[in-house]
Amino acid sequence: QSALTQPASVSGSPGQSITISCTGSSSDVGGYHYVSWYQQHPGKAPKLLIYDVSKRPSGVSSRFSGSKSDNTASLTISGLLAEDEADYFCSSYTSTSTLVSWVFGGGTKVTVL
Amino acid sequence: QVTLKESGPALVKPTQTLTLTCTFSGFSLTTNGMRVTWIRQPPGKALEWLARIDWDDDRFYTTSLKTRLTISRDTSKNQVVLTLTNVDPVDTATYYCARLPPAEYYFDSWGQGTLVTVSS
Secondary structure, three states: OOOEEOOOEEEEOOOOOEEEEEEOOOOOOOOOOOEEEEEEOOOOOOEEEEEOOOEOOOOOOOOEEEEEEOOEEEEEEOOOOHHHOEEEEEEEEEEOOOOEEEEEEOOEEEEEO | OOEEEEEOOOEEOOOOOEEEEEEEEOOOOOOOOOEEEEEEEOOOOOOEEEEEEEOOOOEEEOHHHOOOEEEEEEOOOOEEEEEEOOOOHHHOEEEEEEEEOOOOOOOOEEOOOEEEEEOO
């Protein structure tokens, strides 16, 4: 399976909204409602932000939201804060007749200006 | 509180076998539906899902590495072990273990990862 495509970097000023895209195919993002998003600060473990395209785990700020259209999923961060500066990556479940697997995006570095 | 931590050698030589251990707490791998996976990220590249072991000891591998990977568990120690045989410099990566909750398709808890360099 090929990696999902994310922009390498996105930036925004405090208080602004930014959106990170995650493009796959009908075999992964477009074929399942199982896209998840993760935040990773340097040297830290990835943290689950969004699952099943748009659901937030308890404890995750409502400033993070997810959506999907066809083969592209998106993560929107509203009211950007300095603490949001981190790497973000997407993941999608994928399967064939013989394999169950997950694919990931290359990651997007978010910079708060 | 769920925690996972990877451990293993930082440096391995080409052709050797890499053995990594994921030690976890806050859950049991014998709980119905529970799963633990291994994922890696080569420097500057995307994450790659490697293997999964389930509560019932079922095991799944990524196709491209299936002949070189083995995942196993020690439920008494709360550990999952990944071995990768015949390593090559392209196997240089940060290796993560992560938990898959029952009947879910996302990784709700991750370890911090361990960087493994393959070099002579």
